[in-house]
Amino acid sequence: MKNNPDHPVPGHDCRFHEDAARHFTGEIYLAEFQAHLKECPSCQEVGTVVQRLRSLPAAEPADNLTAHVLAAIQQPETKLARPQHHLWAAAAVVVIGLTAMSIWPFGKKTTEIIAQSTQPAVVAQNTDRSVQEALDWFCRTQEADGSWSPARWGGDPRFEVALTALPMLAILSANAEKTPQRVEVITKARQYLQSTCDRKGRFGPQFYGSSYSQGIATLALLSCYKNHPDQESERLLDNALTVIVSQQHANGWWGLGGNPQPDVAITLWQVEALKLAVELGWKNVQPHLTLGAKWVADHSHADSTPLKGLKSGGEVDYFRAYFATTLLKSANDESSRQRLASIRHTLLGKQVQRGNDSGSWTPDDRWGMAGGRLYTTALASLSLH
Amino acid sequence: MDKSTLTASALNDFLGIPAILSSFADEKTAVEDADVVLMLQVAKGDHPAFETLVKRHQKPLLNFFVRMGAYSDSEDLVQDTFVRLYRYRERYQPTAKFTTFLYVLAHRVWADLGRKTQRRDRLSAGLQTEVETNSQTADVSSMPVMDVEAALDKLSDKLRDVIVLNIYQGLRYQEIADVLNIPLGTVKSRINLAITALREIFHEEQP
Numbered sequence: 001m002k003n004n005p006d007h008p009v010p011g012h013d014c015r016f017h018e019d020a021a022r023h024f025t026g027e028i029y030l031a032e033f034q035a036h037l038k039e040c041p042s043c044q045e046v047g048t049v050v051q052r053l054r055s056l057p058a059a060e061p062a063d064n065l066t067a068h069v070l071a072a073i074q075q076p077e078t079k080l081a082r083p084q085h086h087l088w089a090a091a092a093v094v095v096i097g098l099t100a101m102s103i104w105p106f107g108k109k110t111t112e113i114i115a116q117s118t119q120p121a122v123v124a125q126n127t128d129r130s131v132q133e134a135l136d137w138f139c140r141t142q143e144a145d146g147s148w149s150p151a152r153w154g155g156d157p158r159f160e161v162a163l164t165a166l167p168m169l170a171i172l173s174a175n176a177e178k179t180p181q182r183v184e185v186i187t188k189a190r191q192y193l194q195s196t197c198d199r200k201g202r203f204g205p206q207f208y209g210s211s212y213s214q215g216i217a218t219l220a221l222l223s224c225y226k227n228h229p230d231q232e233s234e235r236l237l238d239n240a241l242t243v244i245v246s247q248q249h250a251n252g253w254w255g256l257g258g259n260p261q262p263d264v265a266i267t268l269w270q271v272e273a274l275k276l277a278v279e280l281g282w283k284n285v286q287p288h289l290t291l292g293a294k295w296v297a298d299h300s301h302a303d304s305t306p307l308k309g310l311k312s313g314g315e316v317d318y319f320r321a322y323f324a325t326t327l328l329k330s331a332n333d334e335s336s337r338q339r340l341a342s343i344r345h346t347l348l349g350k351q352v353q354r355g356n357d358s359g360s361w362t363p364d365d366r367w368g369m370a371g372g373r374l375y376t377t378a379l380a381s382l383s384l385h
Numbered sequence: 386m387d388k389s390t391l392t393a394s395a396l397n398d399f400l401g402i403p404a405i406l407s408s409f410a411d412e413k414t415a416v417e418d419a420d421v422v423l424m425l426q427v428a429k430g431d432h433p434a435f436e437t438l439v440k441r442h443q444k445p446l447l448n449f450f451v452r453m454g455a456y457s458d459s460e461d462l463v464q465d466t467f468v469r470l471y472r473y474r475e476r477y478q479p480t481a482k483f484t485t486f487l488y489v490l491a492h493r494v495w496a497d498l499g500r501k502t503q504r505r506d507r508l509s510a511g512l513q514t515e516v517e518t519n520s521q522t523a524d525v526s527s528m529p530v531m532d533v534e535a536a537l538d539k540l541s542d543k544l545r546d547v548i549v550l551n552i553y554q555g556l557r558y559q560e561i562a563d564v565l566n567i568p569l570g571t572v573k574s575r576i577n578l579a580i581t582a583l584r585e586i587f588h589e590e591q592p
Contacts, residue, residue, distance in 0.1 A: 021576050027557050049583050053552045056533050059451045061443045062460060069439050069464050073471040 133359035146192030155372025161204035161213035165220035166378035201239025215269030252295030420483035544579035
């Protein structure tokens with residue numbers, strides 16, 4: 001706090017300096033201080049500050065607060081009664097959840113895969129090992145500057161930001177940022193992503209697909225911020241979220257740069273980022289999340305134009321697998337558990353087991369040309385844990 | 386913020402509270418404190434006694450969280466504090482003034498939630514209020530209130546803690562030291578630093 005020569009710091013030459021505030025709050029009383037006060041501008045200033053602070057009116061509790069508290073103590077320890085204004089957040093999750101569930105247009109081949117019923121317990125035993133191998137692959141392949149290079153792994157170099165953010169998400173989502181090596185990997189990746197963000201909050205080179213980078217990089221840095229909040233990240237995320245919000249179409253969707261058409265994949269990444277941002281306290285983006293989630297919900301039937309782009313001609317579409325498993329994980333019914341286990345079983349079977357690429361997934365779906373091995377490995381890993 | 390994950394950490398936090406209470410051992414046991422008597426009755430299963438405690442302390446607790454920077458979640462935080470108090474009832478020992486213990490819980494609830502989130506929420510709400518005020522009729526009477534709230538928002542967390550507990554909650558320096566688990570001298574120095582900082586802030590805002 002800078003010093004103002006016109007208003008010297010109170011008490012620099014005052015023997016009551018340390019206890020002046022206590023006099024004004026009534027904690028102590030010295031008759032000598034009352035006499036001193038008339039002559040000491042610094043102590044008078046302290047009194048003015050205390051008086052001004054006390055000018056705030058007191059808030060009144062709602063009439064039903066006592067009832068809420070008494071109801072809450074009756075709840076089991078893992079379930080606290082939540083006041084009503086949390087319902088929106090829950091509703092948002094449900095909307096997004098239902099949306100992505102209905103978005104999952106199980107293709108013929110995929111339906112057959114799902115029909116291969118696999119015991120969930122057996123699959124669960126294998127997924128942890130599989131995820132750890134994937135994360136080890138990411139640790140081995142990170143570049144010295146903290147990025148992951150699409151050019152080395154069959155992807156489009158212009159997506160370097162997004163393809164650095166995806167491995168970060170895979171590590172953070174697996175709650176695997178525990179070993180010193182992985183802490184270092186995440187730290188370097190985070191610094192790299194921050195270095196690619198300009199003053200306006202835009203990530204990486206600006207081209208038709210930079211909306212992918214914006215959504216995925218923002219989501220990855222929000223995930224870092226969730227674990228390690230700091231002011232620098234907060235400012236950067238403020239700007240990054242402003243970019244996302246500014247690029248949203250009035251109808252709620254996001255699209256490729258220069259193409260005034262909605263894109264479901266891009267929209268889902270932005271919605272995921274906004275959802276996490278709201279959870280972390282960026283309440284000002286909540287209307288944009290609502291609008292985006294509503295648009296997805298309104299366009300989630302399999303025959304709608306945007307969803308045609310999501311239909312897969314290959315055996316596994318890693319993008320669809322990621323969004324489907326994200327939702328199936330939160331479902332409690334047996335059918336969902338079986339679907340989840342089947343998808344995971346399929347993914348486990350496709351993981352490379354030997355050689356330099358062991359732990360990764362071969363980029364053989366329709367998005368592999370753009371995302372390469374980094375994309376398939378990150379989304380498969382995210383789908384498994 | 387979705388606080389569904391708060392419960393587990395909140396329960397874990399209870400494990401640390403007896404250690405904190407042991408630091409109160411040099412305080413006079415406040416058996417004559419009516420709240421302590423009520424709390425001991427709660428420990429024996431007296432529900433109406435707990436309701437009395439809630440009614441007596443809900444407003445001061447609400448204002449504690451509001452002054453700390455909570456906005457929309459302030460009543461949730463009050464609720465969480467009372468739930469923690471209730472779940473601790475059987476282990477409660479009257480080794481300190483009841484309000485000191487209550488603010489230990491409240492401060493932990495606040496710390497668990499994450500102050501930055503709350504502050505951001507509050508600042509956004511403040512800005513919204515400011516826009517509405519400017520765009521409609523200027524409410525001169527509300528301006529000093531906004532000034533004080535904005536000034537509190539500019540304090541660091543440590544300075545805000547002591548100012549809120551002292552000025553608004555009326556805790557004495559030693560009680561603040563117990564709640565925050567810091568030396569008495571640190572409380573003194575933080576309050577003086579906070580007063581100095583607030584004085585500067587108020588002067589800077591003068592036209």
